[in-house]
Amino acid sequence: MKLSFPVDNFLKKAAADNRLLPTHISLFMAIFYYSKDDAKSVFQVCRRKLMQFARIKSIATYHKCISELVKFGYIHYKPSYDPIRGSMVSIIHY
Numbered sequence: 001m002k003l004s005f006p007v008d009n010f011l012k013k014a015a016a017d018n019r020l021l022p023t024h025i026s027l028f029m030a031i032f033y034y035s036k037d038d039a040k041s042v043f044q045v046c047r048r049k050l051m052q053f054a055r056i057k058s059i060a061t062y063h064k065c066i067s068e069l070v071k072f073g074y075i076h077y078k079p080s081y082d083p084i085r086g087s088m089v090s091i092i093h094y
Contacts (some may be wrong), residue, residue, distance in 0.1 A: 010091075
């Protein structure tokens with residue numbers, strides 16, 4: 001089975017990146033899952049849903065992983081401090 005382009009590239013890069021932990025990979029996969037069919041655009045995500053899908057129980061772990069994925073150059077993330085609107089995320093393609 002051939003993976004989609006963003007996931008395939010992410011997994012290749014992640015295999016060589018010793019900074020990533022399983023929680024980073026799980027969170028990236030959750031972000032990709034919620035990107036709908038167009039992973040190239042900016043889209044809204046809900047922290048609660050991402051944490052549930054990625055099996056992350058701690059909010060501190062979620063924020064640490066999100067900020068590290070941004071720092072390591074895997075995603076762009078614009079937090080929303082509004083409980084109704086979701087944060088904006090886009091996947092960086094290589």
